Amino acid sequence: MYQLHIANKNYSSWSLRPWVLMKALALPFEESLHPFEPPAAGSLFHGFSPTGKVPVLIDGARTGWDSLAIVEYLAERHAQVWPGDAAARAWARCAA
Numbered sequence: 001m002y003q004l005h006i007a008n009k010n011y012s013s014w015s016l017r018p019w020v021l022m023k024a025l026a027l028p029f030e031e032s033l034h035p036f037e038p039p040a041a042g043s044l045f046h047g048f049s050p051t052g053k054v055p056v057l058i059d060g061a062r063t064g065w066d067s068l069a070i071v072e073y074l075a076e077r078h079a080q081v082w083p084g085d086a087a088a089r090a091w092a093r094c095a096a
């Protein structure tokens with residue numbers, strides 16, 4: 001099971017990106033919601049995030065950060081992340 005560290009989904013669209021994806025595809029994950037109160041947030045986030053930012057995805061011994069890098073990590077493990085059709089995939093990547 002993945003663990004996804006995020007902040008408030010209203011104010012952290014970066015957090016929202018992998019969260020929406022994983023919910024939409026019903027990928028198994030545990031959500032860890034952290035209070036988002038900048039500028040103090042960053043120092044708290046360093047407890048689990050190499051950059052002090054969210055989102056962060058934990059997969060066993062692996063820690064991944066940056067929302068698009070997380071999406072690409074998931075795409076290598078779950079074929080349904082990006083559309084199969086090349087044109088649709090290109091559009092989806094542009095939109096992301």
Ligand SMILES: N[C@@H](CCC(=O)N[C@@H](CS)C(=O)NCC(=O)O)C(=O)O
Pocket residue numbers: 007011012013014015038039040041042043045052053054055065066067068
């Ligand atoms: N490029 C990063 C941006 C991550 C980012 O800036 N996250 C913000 C929340 S939206 C954060 O953690 N800020 C805490 C801080 O800077 O103290 C991504 O796509 O994940």
